[in-house]
Amino acid sequence: MSGHANWFELPADDTARARAFYAGVFGWETSLMGEDYHVITNGAAGAIAPKDAGHTQPRIYFHTTDIEASVRKVAELGGKHDEVLTVPDTGRIAHCADDQGTPFSLYEPQS
Incomplete structure (x- = not known):
């Protein structure tokens, strides 16, 4: 099916701090993929990624x-x-x- 949301990325200045925050709020655990990209392994389909000039707000991916x-x-x-x-x-x-x-x-x- 096209059009359904199937991934998101949360940008963070400090990914370790963001991972700790979302672990506290939702109990999320992550797995490192690449240099500083952290895939959520026990919750919503998404990741915590480094913030940069082109990625300052949450990003949603549609299939x-x-x-x-x-x-x-x-x-x-x-x-x-x-x-x-x-x-x-x-x-x-x-x-x-x-x-x-x-x-x-x-x-x-x-x-």
Whole structure:
């Protein structure tokens, strides 16, 4: 099914502090993936990631079965999208914004 939310990322200046906070609030545990990217292992499907200039607010990913068609539709409807990126052993993603500038991302799982 396309369009359902299937991943999120919470950006943090200090990922250790953020992990401690969310562990206290929700009991979340995480597993390190990469240098400082922490996948939640016992809760919602998402991760705690380092904050940077392009990632200052929570990011939600919506599932698509055809990311190329989805980014074309984003553009047709007045939105914007970045380049489609391949994430090894995971799938493909594209960071987008709707026609009012609200950010979201698309995710096409690896087949």
